[in-house]
Amino acid sequence: GNSVTQMEGPVTLSEEAFLTINCTYTATGYPSLFWYVQYPGEGLQLLLKATKADDKGSNKGFEATYRKETTSFHLEKGSVQVSDSAVYFCALSQGAQKLVFGQGTRLTINP
Amino acid sequence: SAVISQKPSRDICQRGTSLTIQCQVDSQVTMMFWYRQQPGQSLTLIATANQGSEATYESGFVIDKFPISRPNLTFSTLTVSNMSPEDSSIYLCSVGSVQANTEAFFGQGTRLTVV
Numbered sequence: 001g002n003s004v005t006q007m008e009g010p011v012t013l014s015e016e017a018f019l020t021i022n023c024t025y026t027a028t029g030y031p032s033l034f035w036y037v038q039y040p041g042e043g044l045q046l047l048l049k050a051t052k053a054d055d056k057g058s059n060k061g062f063e064a065t066y067r068k069e070t071t072s073f074h075l076e077k078g079s080v081q082v083s084d085s086a087v088y089f090c091a092l093s094q095g096a097q098k099l100v101f102g103q104g105t106r107l108t109i110n111p
Numbered sequence: 112s113a114v115i116s117q118k119p120s121r122d123i124c125q126r127g128t129s130l131t132i133q134c135q136v137d138s139q140v141t142m143m144f145w146y147r148q149q150p151g152q153s154l155t156l157i158a159t160a161n162q163g164s165e166a167t168y169e170s171g172f173v174i175d176k177f178p179i180s181r182p183n184l185t186f187s188t189l190t191v192s193n194m195s196p197e198d199s200s201i202y203l204c205s206v207g208s209v210q211a212n213t214e215a216f217f218g219q220g221t222r223l224t225v226v
Contacts, residue, residue, distance in 0.1 A: 043218060044217040093215070101153045
């Protein structure tokens, strides 16, 4: 079946550091890939998405590129801020908006 | 986009009782989804709620424990029955657009604690 594996957390960085959260997936066919973010005390929000190979999703300084050859969708940001502290979930879907989530990575940014 | 309202936002319940969670969407949607997020863990799909038919449950989830209603295209309920402390989780409602492989939207979730 489909599955998503995320870099284990928690991850703690200093402000302005470079961030990478690894995500790899297993799926048949061509899934869509997503990064969702859950800020403390809030619901799940879409951060970015990519629907086909080589697509790059970007939002709020975050980027991720759909790499079919390595079945990966790593999340990156060049300079993190304290306000980026949250839990990040990588997910995939194959139609019907049913999502398969990774285990989540808790990110803490220290000033 | 879709705006999803879930009620209650949180509750503390006695073991052996049941709780019904409501999900209201501001537009008509074909499919609604219910997820569970156990403490410190990821989200797991419980079931897909289709209007006018029985819900489709994922492996490990059964209708007797998590009965779902879907009376119209903007509303669904999930009941957590005969609760035990292991049911303490955040339960989330989700909807998507009619177009495949597009964004799913989530409610704020219901934080359930069973004591």
